[in-house]
Amino acid sequence: MESRISIISIIVEDTSVASEINELLHQFGGYIIGRMGIPCKERGISIICVVLEAPGDVVSSLSGKIGMISGVSTKTVTSKSK
Template sequence: MEDEKRLGIVGIFVEDLEQADGVNDVIHESSSIVVARMGIPYKEREVSVISLLVDGTADEINALTGSLGRIPSVSVKSMLRKDK
């Protein structure tokens, strides 16, 4: 079913730290599906890495990753747990 909640992981690379506020805004807008967040500034590579544990419908997770992916200098990938 499309409305069933799914557990997933979202990985985000922020190449331009000036985009960090936009990334945070998008994550905040989807806070109802974000279970946990870990952010690591990797100065040697000049990138920030954010990982999210999400629990929501496929549509909600896709909306989050789509919004993040439209931000310049931001790369995002997601992985959803298979249904049993």
């Protein structure tokens, strides 16, 4: 399967689960090009953007695992070009 560039946007409403998210990101670290975290203290949430170069099944796996964590929402965008 061909790799594409994807972005996973993550909103963390329960910051106590940060270690679970970081562990998953570490497991998929070989595919991660970069990541940016933005704490939004006034709302009590954190926003994370992760850019990957990976096959679709890898991106879906990571996004799905992160999205199953309570208090976390994800959305993924993938490039059309291969």
